[in-house]
Amino acid sequence: MLDFQVVTNPALIRDLRRAVGAKWVLDAPEDLIVYEYDATIERGMPEAVVLPDSDEQVAAAVRIARRHNVPVTARGAGTGLSGGAIPCDGGVVIATSRMNRILEVDPENRLAVVEPGVINLDVSEAVAPYGLYYAPDPSSQKACTMGGNVAENAGGPHCLRYGTTTNHVLGLQIVTPEGDLLWLGDKTPDPPGYDLTGLVVGSEGTLCIVTKIIVRLLDRPQSTVTLLAIFDEVDQASRAVSAIIGQGIVPAALEMMDRNTMRAVEEAVHAGYPPDAGAVLLIEVDGLEEETREQADSVRALCDELGARELRIGFSLEDRERLWAGRKGALGALGRLAPSYYILDGVVPRTKLPAVLRGVYEACDRFGFQVANVFHAGDGNLHPNILFDERVPGATQRVLDLGAVIMRLCVDAGGTITGEHGVGYEKRNYMSWIFSEDDLEVMGRVKLAFGTGGAFNPGKVFPSSKGCGEVSSRMKGAIAKAGPDAYV
Amino acid sequence: MVKQTSLISRLQSIAGADGVTPAAKLSAFAVDGLTPQAAVAPSTYEQVAEVMSYAHAEELAVIPWGGGSHMHIGNLPSRYDIALSLSRLDQIVEHEPADLTVTCQAGITLAALQRRLRPDGQLVPLDSASAERATIGGLLAVNASGASRHAHGALRDFTIGLRVVTGDGRLTRAGGRVVKNVAGYDLCKLYVGSLGTLGVIVEATFKLAPLPRAQRTAITTFDSAARACAFAAELQRRGLSLRSLQLLNPAAASGADLPVSVRSFALVLALAGTPQAVERSHREIIDLARESAAGMAPVDGADKLEDSLRQSASPDASALLCKATALPSRLPALIEAFEAVGGSPSVIALPTVGILHASWPTVDDVEDTVRGVRDATAGVGGSLVIEVCPRDLKRSLDVFPDVSGPSFDLMRRVKREFDPAGILSPGRFLGRL
Ligand SMILES: Cc1cc2nc3c(=O)[nH]c(=O)nc-3n(C[C@H](O)[C@H](O)[C@H](O)COP(=O)(O)OP(=O)(O)OC[C@H]3O[C@@H](n4cnc5c(N)ncnc54)[C@H](O)[C@@H]3O)c2cc1C
Numbered sequence: 001m002l003d004f005q006v007v008t009n010p011a012l013i014r015d016l017r018r019a020v021g022a023k024w025v026l027d028a029p030e031d032l033i034v035y036e037y038d039a040t041i042e043r044g045m046p047e048a049v050v051l052p053d054s055d056e057q058v059a060a061a062v063r064i065a066r067r068h069n070v071p072v073t074a075r076g077a078g079t080g081l082s083g084g085a086i087p088c089d090g091g092v093v094i095a096t097s098r099m100n101r102i103l104e105v106d107p108e109n110r111l112a113v114v115e116p117g118v119i120n121l122d123v124s125e126a127v128a129p130y131g132l133y134y135a136p137d138p139s140s141q142k143a144c145t146m147g148g149n150v151a152e153n154a155g156g157p158h159c160l161r162y163g164t165t166t167n168h169v170l171g172l173q174i175v176t177p178e179g180d181l182l183w184l185g186d187k188t189p190d191p192p193g194y195d196l197t198g199l200v201v202g203s204e205g206t207l208c209i210v211t212k213i214i215v216r217l218l219d220r221p222q223s224t225v226t227l228l229a230i231f232d233e234v235d236q237a238s239r240a241v242s243a244i245i246g247q248g249i250v251p252a253a254l255e256m257m258d259r260n261t262m263r264a265v266e267e268a269v270h271a272g273y274p275p276d277a278g279a280v281l282l283i284e285v286d287g288l289e290e291e292t293r294e295q296a297d298s299v300r301a302l303c304d305e306l307g308a309r310e311l312r313i314g315f316s317l318e319d320r321e322r323l324w325a326g327r328k329g330a331l332g333a334l335g336r337l338a339p340s341y342y343i344l345d346g347v348v349p350r351t352k353l354p355a356v357l358r359g360v361y362e363a364c365d366r367f368g369f370q371v372a373n374v375f376h377a378g379d380g381n382l383h384p385n386i387l388f389d390e391r392v393p394g395a396t397q398r399v400l401d402l403g404a405v406i407m408r409l410c411v412d413a414g415g416t417i418t419g420e421h422g423v424g425y426e427k428r429n430y431m432s433w434i435f436s437e438d439d440l441e442v443m444g445r446v447k448l449a450f451g452t453g454g455a456f457n458p459g460k461v462f463p464s465s466k467g468c469g470e471v472s473s474r475m476k477g478a479i480a481k482a483g484p485d486a487y488v
Numbered sequence: 489m490v491k492q493t494s495l496i497s498r499l500q501s502i503a504g505a506d507g508v509t510p511a512a513k514l515s516a517f518a519v520d521g522l523t524p525q526a527a528v529a530p531s532t533y534e535q536v537a538e539v540m541s542y543a544h545a546e547e548l549a550v551i552p553w554g555g556g557s558h559m560h561i562g563n564l565p566s567r568y569d570i571a572l573s574l575s576r577l578d579q580i581v582e583h584e585p586a587d588l589t590v591t592c593q594a595g596i597t598l599a600a601l602q603r604r605l606r607p608d609g610q611l612v613p614l615d616s617a618s619a620e621r622a623t624i625g626g627l628l629a630v631n632a633s634g635a636s637r638h639a640h641g642a643l644r645d646f647t648i649g650l651r652v653v654t655g656d657g658r659l660t661r662a663g664g665r666v667v668k669n670v671a672g673y674d675l676c677k678l679y680v681g682s683l684g685t686l687g688v689i690v691e692a693t694f695k696l697a698p699l700p701r702a703q704r705t706a707i708t709t710f711d712s713a714a715r716a717c718a719f720a721a722e723l724q725r726r727g728l729s730l731r732s733l734q735l736l737n738p739a740a741a742s743g744a745d746l747p748v749s750v751r752s753f754a755l756v757l758a759l760a761g762t763p764q765a766v767e768r769s770h771r772e773i774i775d776l777a778r779e780s781a782a783g784m785a786p787v788d789g790a791d792k793l794e795d796s797l798r799q800s801a802s803p804d805a806s807a808l809l810c811k812a813t814a815l816p817s818r819l820p821a822l823i824e825a826f827e828a829v830g831g832s833p834s835v836i837a838l839p840t841v842g843i844l845h846a847s848w849p850t851v852d853d854v855e856d857t858v859r860g861v862r863d864a865t866a867g868v869g870g871s872l873v874i875e876v877c878p879r880d881l882k883r884s885l886d887v888f889p890d891v892s893g894p895s896f897d898l899m900r901r902v903k904r905e906f907d908p909a910g911i912l913s914p915g916r917f918l919g920r921l
Contacts, residue, residue: 108721108817109842131725153670164668166677167645182894188813189842190631190642190681192871192889193918194899198644198677202670222727246586248609248698288729290764347666349587379668380587419668427671434671438658443673445905449898461672 019060055211063179076148082424088459116147135162153202155420160378173212177455221286226320237279238353254378268333271326338387346410347419381419517571527571541657554626557618566915594625613640617798631681635732649693655907700760709752709783714820720839728769729761740834806847814870825864
């Protein structure tokens with residue numbers, strides 16, 4: 001924990017105001033406080049928040065910050081779960097909320113050009129009249145921005161079949177640390193040269209500020225079938241996950257909830273989960289009607305074989321939404337179990353799910369915390385939510401320690417420390433568990449090539465002993481912003 | 489400058505005597521007519537790293553070698569001392585079928601890898617005309633993609649981990665073995681398609697796809713590229729179970745011995761998926777062809793057909809071969825413009841992706857033709873890479889599109905950071921990086 005002082009720099013504020021208009025630069029403490037946190041438990045206060053309206057204004061703000069030698073941190077909706085948008089070293093926050101225009105939709109070539117502040121779900125809504133949609137669907141999609149998605153390489157339930165953000169971004173307009181605007185990639189496949197677009201996606205705002213995004217759109221599937229399978233034991237459910245994938249079926253989504261989650265959901269949404277059930281799988285297949293029917297039959301048979309005690313199936317939109325309701329209400333419902341919860345994000349090979357889940361429960365027992373698991377099982381992407389009460393002295397620190405133990409379990413199983421939420425501030429120091437010094441040094445070369453130094457989002461991604469702001473639980477505030485039915 | 493004899497003895501001390509090619513056989517590793525001073529085939533990743541450290545210290549230019557099937561791609565190397573062959577690193581490292589991923593060494597051929605995965609009902613979703621010869625490392629380096637890209641995306645989409653030796657000899661890791669991973673910068677993206685200019689790929693991990701349970705092929709014919717493209721777009725919109733759609737101009741169709749009339753554009757459709765979905769897709773294609781007055785050609789032996797399609801734009805049979813990319817909506821115009829350049833090119837396009845390959849078995853005036861296809865591509869806002877051309881021409885011609893401006897500066901800086909001594913495939917890439 002490191003408390004830094006906010007030194008207001010009048011010349012900086014003046015220059016920024018000149019560039020973007022007085023009203024779009026915030027420097028009053030009561031305004032800044034809104035920008036000091038995201039959906040994690042870290043905080044850091046900026047010196048100024050700029051709300052630019054165009055790529056040119058972003059570039060101008062970056063040049064001004066550079067001149068005044070202060071870092072810049074981009075911010076979308078602040079729903080990030082790794083402390084990415086928190087200005088660790090103060091400086092200027094560039095918030096993209098006004099850059100929320102969908103600039104172009106090209107249904108014939110199935111692509112769209114959007115500004116970074118566009119809300120994820122708005123893209124799919126804008127292109128729906130053409131029978132198209134934007135596939136990556138982070139559970140925060142009613143709130144999170146496309147810029148934030150690009151920075152984190154966001155995933156979501158349907159990334160099992162369709163891939164994450166990086167698989168759907170064709171090109172980016174960026175602002176460099178020098179304050180220059182340039183394009184990486186374009187609308188056509190295989191643009192010449194190194195794939196810098198792919199490099200910037202997932203770079204967590206540390207290489208550049210993204211000012212325009214070209215995304216690929218998909219045709220809406222003709223038919224979708226949702227199945228819900230209830231198991232007595234988590235182990236059976238996670239074996240079913242491997243069995244489905246091993247059988248050559250890649251569902252659109254394959255999600256799991258455990259007993260604690262179901263208990264909370266049952267109280268909140270009345271999804272009709274039996275009180276003594278151990279886990280539920282939500283499986284969605286899409287495609288041609290023939291295909292979904294055949295796959296649904298196979299999935300049903302597999303779940304039966306592995307001891308599912310109950311199977312529900314939904315064909316109509318209404319029935320399917322009813323099956324999803326529990327899953328979508330899960331995170332909101334967890335609030336019923338404890339005052340706070342800490343969301344973890346780790347990935348393991350799918351076949352290691354049963355063993356790692358057992359390890360997660362054991363570790364939580366050992367630390368004396370309840371845990372609710374609700375996650376993208378098909379990808380092996382775990383989200384253990386540790387339930388705790390931040391008012392209990394020392395609880396927050398113990399939760400963070402437990403988080404580290406769980407991350408270690410993932411790494412030891414051949415997995416990784418983050419599947420979609422990013423390294424950010426929180427997990428920097430776990431990077432050396434999966435990468436050697438040489439690996440990290442080579443990643444650092446990318447930063448050198450971009451000339452970023454500490455200009456953009458310092459203190460993130462790379463291991464360091466330096467602290468960032470204060471630790472205080474703000475999770476619930478940010479989660480509420482993601483909408484009443486937000487779910488991880 | 490290191491003497492050839494001391495170079496060879498040093499390489500022998502690293503990779504063993506049997507890992508170094510005798511001088512008499514070095515011509516097998518020629519690139520654009522340039523023969524290296526030595527060729528080494530390390531048998532461990534550490535040996536690769538040692539070779540690179542040595543080359544870095546002595547500033548010797550290294551070109552990584554896979555199966556040699558794609559060495560025609562790229563600019564004339566500015567220097568070339570060592571061919572670094574991955575041929576002895578050809579093992580599968582890990583394949584857990586229920587994880588639907590595989591980790592293999594870079595020197596394994598695509599065909600060998602597919603043969604190992606097939607009994608488990610899986611495949612790497614990549615097809616290549618030279619699968620028997622092309623190695624995984626080489627395919628990654630050139631960012632190869634085949635027709636199944638329509639359904640499965642490109643290598644960048646399903647490569648989830650790489651181990652790479654940098655230009656200064658460090659064995660490093662990018663990504664991992666799990667299908668979702670956002671820890672650190674996604675360096676895999678950077679290495680895929682970098683043509684051996686940023687590092688030597690020694691190992692790769694892929695997401696796999698299940699083998700389709702049913703397959704079928706259909707050929708529809710049209711009197712224009714525009715009609716064929718519109719038909720393809722409609723099939724895509726309907727979400728039919730298609731693994732690939734390939735559009736052949738009349739020259740390519742007759743070159744591939746398709747049973748279609750000499751003036752027809754042919755759309756070759758590979759259906760794949762669950763049995764009933766494939767049957768239904770096939771029925772819809774027939775119905776739609778009838779409605780839109782497209783012809784249907786008989787298909788016998790889908791395997792034979794794929795082979796002959798591949799041969800019809802093969803690099804070996806081309807005096808000039810180019811790859812052009814454009815928005816799918818601009819493909820008909822691009823095909824027309826290519827045909828107008830003259831010389832009867834065979835054109836095979838992926839209408840739903842926006843890529844075409846055009847090949848000329850012989851050309852009278854190459855420079856004129858190159859100018860023509862460049863203008864044609866520029867006219868539709870696409871980009872063009874000359875993949876095969878006469879060796880002489882390579883001395884003056886940059887086979888990649890013209891580059892300048894800030895994004896190329898960034899690429900140049902990336903190259904400098906990853907290969908500080910400029911020894912990895914020097915001169916071969918975009919802007920002669
Ligand atoms: C309830 C809930 C559910 C969630 N579910 C999912 C899920 O299913 N899948 C998933 O992947 N994530 C999920 N998240 C995490 C979060 O929503 C995503 O990481 C999202 O992409 C963040 O977007 P944002 O606009 O809120 O970005 P912010 O939190 O504002 O910022 C995130 C990072 O992006 C950077 N950034 C933002 N804009 C730009 C820009 N224009 N240029 C460069 N960098 C930029 C920031 O600097 C920061 O590093 C969830 C979060 C919550 C609260």
